[in-house]
Amino acid sequence: MDVFSSLMDGFATALTPMNFLYAVIGVVLGTAVGVLPGLGPAMTVALLLPVTYALEPTSAFIMFAGIYYGGMYGGSTTSILLNTPGESSSVVTAIEGNKMAKAGRAAQALATAAIGSFVAGTIGTALLAVCAPIVVEFAISLGAPSYFAIMVLALLAVTAVLGSSRLRGFASLGLGLAIGLVGLDVVTGQARLTFGVPLLADGLDIVVVAVAIFAVGEALWVAAHLRRTPLQVIPVGRPWMGKKDWKRSWKPWLRGTAFGFPFGALPAGGAEIPTFLSYVTEKKLSKHPEEFGKGAIEGVAGPEAANNAAAAGTLTPMLALGLPTNATAAVMLAAFTQYGIQPGPQLFESQGPLVWALIASLFIGNFLLLIINLPLAPLWAKLLQIPRPYLYAGILFFATLGAYSVNLQAFDLVLLLTLGALGFMMRRFGLPVLPLILGVILGPRIEKQLRQTLQLSAGDPAGLWSEPIAVGIYIIIALILLWPLLFKLIRRNRPAAVPAGVAATRSGASEPTDASGGSASHGSHRATTGGDGDGGG
Amino acid sequence: MSSSPTLASRLKGRSELGVALLLGAAGALVIWDATRIATTYSQSDPVGPKTLPFIVGGLLLVCAVMLAVNVFRGGKGEAEGGEDVDLSHPADWKTVLPLAGAFIANILLIDWAGWVISGTILFWGSVWALGGRNYIRDGLISVAMSLLTFYGFYLGLGINLPAGLLEGLL
Numbered sequence: 001m002d003v004f005s006s007l008m009d010g011f012a013t014a015l016t017p018m019n020f021l022y023a024v025i026g027v028v029l030g031t032a033v034g035v036l037p038g039l040g041p042a043m044t045v046a047l048l049l050p051v052t053y054a055l056e057p058t059s060a061f062i063m064f065a066g067i068y069y070g071g072m073y074g075g076s077t078t079s080i081l082l083n084t085p086g087e088s089s090s091v092v093t094a095i096e097g098n099k100m101a102k103a104g105r106a107a108q109a110l111a112t113a114a115i116g117s118f119v120a121g122t123i124g125t126a127l128l129a130v131c132a133p134i135v136v137e138f139a140i141s142l143g144a145p146s147y148f149a150i151m152v153l154a155l156l157a158v159t160a161v162l163g164s165s166r167l168r169g170f171a172s173l174g175l176g177l178a179i180g181l182v183g184l185d186v187v188t189g190q191a192r193l194t195f196g197v198p199l200l201a202d203g204l205d206i207v208v209v210a211v212a213i214f215a216v217g218e219a220l221w222v223a224a225h226l227r228r229t230p231l232q233v234i235p236v237g238r239p240w241m242g243k244k245d246w247k248r249s250w251k252p253w254l255r256g257t258a259f260g261f262p263f264g265a266l267p268a269g270g271a272e273i274p275t276f277l278s279y280v281t282e283k284k285l286s287k288h289p290e291e292f293g294k295g296a297i298e299g300v301a302g303p304e305a306a307n308n309a310a311a312a313g314t315l316t317p318m319l320a321l322g323l324p325t326n327a328t329a330a331v332m333l334a335a336f337t338q339y340g341i342q343p344g345p346q347l348f349e350s351q352g353p354l355v356w357a358l359i360a361s362l363f364i365g366n367f368l369l370l371i372i373n374l375p376l377a378p379l380w381a382k383l384l385q386i387p388r389p390y391l392y393a394g395i396l397f398f399a400t401l402g403a404y405s406v407n408l409q410a411f412d413l414v415l416l417l418t419l420g421a422l423g424f425m426m427r428r429f430g431l432p433v434l435p436l437i438l439g440v441i442l443g444p445r446i447e448k449q450l451r452q453t454l455q456l457s458a459g460d461p462a463g464l465w466s467e468p469i470a471v472g473i474y475i476i477i478a479l480i481l482l483w484p485l486l487f488k489l490i491r492r493n494r495p496a497a498v499p500a501g502v503a504a505t506r507s508g509a510s511e512p513t514d515a516s517g518g519s520a521s522h523g524s525h526r527a528t529t530g531g532d533g534d535g536g537g
Numbered sequence: 538m539s540s541s542p543t544l545a546s547r548l549k550g551r552s553e554l555g556v557a558l559l560l561g562a563a564g565a566l567v568i569w570d571a572t573r574i575a576t577t578y579s580q581s582d583p584v585g586p587k588t589l590p591f592i593v594g595g596l597l598l599v600c601a602v603m604l605a606v607n608v609f610r611g612g613k614g615e616a617e618g619g620e621d622v623d624l625s626h627p628a629d630w631k632t633v634l635p636l637a638g639a640f641i642a643n644i645l646l647i648d649w650a651g652w653v654i655s656g657t658i659l660f661w662g663s664v665w666a667l668g669g670r671n672y673i674r675d676g677l678i679s680v681a682m683s684l685l686t687f688y689g690f691y692l693g694l695g696i697n698l699p700a701g702l703l704e705g706l707l
Contacts, residue, residue, distance in 0.1 A: 037619075037620035037621050038620055038621055050696075053694060053696070054693070054695050054696070082620055165614065167600065167603055167604060167607060168604070168614055170596065170600050171560050171597075171600040171601075171604060174560065174563075174564070174593060174597040174600055175560070175563060175597070177589075177593040177596070178563055178593050178594075178597065181567065181589065181593060185586035187582050187586065188576060188582065190574050190575075190586045192570060192571070192574065192586060192590060193566070193567065193570050218619075219636075220633055220636065221617065221619075221622070222621050222622055223632045223633050223636050223666070223667060224628040224629050224630070224632060224633045225623055225626065225628065225629065226621060226622075226623070226629070226632065227621050227622065388621060388667065388668075389664045389665075389667035389668050389669035389675075390664060390669070392621075393659075393660050393663030393664040393669075394660070394682075396639075396659065396660075396663050397656065397659055397660045400656075400659060401652075401656070401686055401690075401698075404647065405690060405694075405696050405698070408696075408698075408699070410644050410648050413640075413643065414644060417637065417640055417641070417644070425556065427616065428614075428616055428628070429556045429614035429616070430613075430615040430616060430617070431556070443589070443593075446589075447584075450588070450589070451582055451584040454584050455581060455582060455583060455584075459580075
């Protein structure tokens with residue numbers, strides 16, 4: 001079956017009245033929860049997971065599609081109307097968006113974000129529908145060795161590339177992998193890290209882990225540092241745009257989409273880099289560069305489009321390879337396994353109708369977002385004023401409910417609190433949470449591929465690089481891991497290339513008694529001397 | 538460094554060393570647990586159930602040591618910001634501990650007293666811990682929330698949350 005007819009079948013499934021209703025519920029719930037401060041898309045999906053348990057998988061995933069895009073959209077509303085952004089992908093949107101809102105142009109900022117999200121989401125979803133089957137075709141020919149390498153790449157790339165401290169990223173990854181080990185080993189049936197507790201034999205439920213780390217950890221963390229003076233919410237009417245705004249927005253939307261999708265589809269994608277690139281590009285290309293920093297509409301349109309296109313891009317490796325590359329996709333993948341659906345390249349074959357219904361409902365959800373959210377924006381803005389005690393008590397309440405309803409045992413709540421405390425500690429000490437979640441989800445699957453690989457090669461480690469794709473990926477992994485080292489070497493060998501300002505600050509930080517330090521203090525005046533001094537030292 | 542006052546002064550403000558300690562303990566635990574797995578080499582599973590635990594434990598131990606070194610050299614993890622987060626004041630344990638208390642009360646009560654009672658205590662206690670002082674309104678909302686979720690889960694999702702003490706009434 002070709003893409004188009006499969007997609008049409010998907011639409012036929014997704015547009016049955018009941019499924020359409022679930023899409024609407026998903027979009028509204030996703031936006032409502034996503035708008036609430038402190039609740040990002042990943043936590044939104046995690047908290048709403050139990051709501052979908054009673055549904056059959058297809059309906060559940062149609063609802064997830066709505067929640068996914070709705071949560072994304074809700075997040076941008078928050079960052080435009082409040083002063084501080086909730087998640088890293090909307091940091092850039094907040095720069096110009098909040099300035100626009102303060103200048104009385106909140107309606108236009110929300111409109112360009114909503115329409116830009118729609119444009120980028122639609123193009124991104126179309127690219128997903130086209131690309132995913134191609135990736136599958138390629139992936140289906142891969143054996144366990146390549147698969148193992150790809151998963152290792154995804155884990156290491158997310159850990160090493162994102163976040164400010166690689167060391168802390170790896171610490172978080174280690175904790176995640178350790179949590180993933182708990183339970184009976186699938187091959188030999190040996191108990192690992194269960195400490196004789198029978199309740200641990202099945203391993204930790206991924207829903208419990210996700211809800212604990214995202215929701216409980218976050219609620220406790222915010223509670224410890226709750227802002228006592230509430231943020232100013234900027235009131236807003238119905239979003240609309242004038243002719244001039246359209247003219248200034250459409251190109252940034254398209255460019256943002258072009259940045260967002262490929263980055264989202266990469267194993268270490270994420271939305272931070274493309275939103276930032278889009279912002280810089282728009283600033284450079286704008287006919288009104290003086291407006292940047294004071295509320296330029298291009299600075300909202302581009303990054304918002306990039307953000308949503310990246311969200312669609314992320315689904316490509318998730319559906320085609322079973323590889324989640326951001327927190328939201330990781331939680332959705334957890335939902336797949338909850339339904340007993342095996343993620344991976346076989347997904348399109350074994351669950352074709354479900355996957356295509358999911359993709360079709362992404363289109364539908366996108367469209368619904370546009371027509372529901374433009375009129376509802378003032379209502380969403382009111383949600384931002386919800387009293388904080390109710391908001392965070394509510395998060396804890398629903399987190400408890402969600403984790404408890406999985407197995408109906410109080411023991412899960414003990415785990416929830418323990419892992420919630422871990423999530424609190426990670427936020428306090430700057431350990432990123434994404435590597436942990438990916439470690440929990442991918443750890444067991446990596447182990448399975450590793451064992452299959454060595455089983456095929458009868459224990460010979462050379463089996464790991466028996467496929468050319470695997471070798472290529474190991475080279476990429478080596479480059480990612482060695483990058484900081486290489487970077488240092490390049491800088492040392494070409495000292496003149498170091499800008500004077502950087503050289504001055506770097507030697508200024510080193511020993512003040514050093515002779516080169518003295519000369520470097522004049523580095524800003526005599527760039528060559530400062531640079532040489534740094535290279536010699 | 539050898540005498541205790543200097544050690545104390547070096548440790549001051551370095552609570553992040555606790556993270557290194559935790560990582561180290563976790564690593565040691567994972568490795569210890571792996572060593573006691575009894576398994577024979579099998580042709581069909583040359584990797585066995587011990588390999589990954591050793592790798593993970595090793596990773597945790599290496600991270601623990603490197604983090605400790607990093608902290609002693611003045612490295613610091615960046616605390617996470619957010620919409621409602623104000624990092625200018627220190628952690629407010631007077632909020633967090635009662636919050637955890639409400640959570641634990643729920644764990645202890647849920648199977649015996651049932652979700653409607655324990656959920657009410659959880660929500661009301663959390664609101665109180667977070668600074669809500671409108672006791673009657675908070676209480677009414679708490680009861681409404683747990684009743685709604687109880688019936689919502691029962692009727693809408695087919696999940697029977699425990700009724701506990703109120704069995705027969707609900």
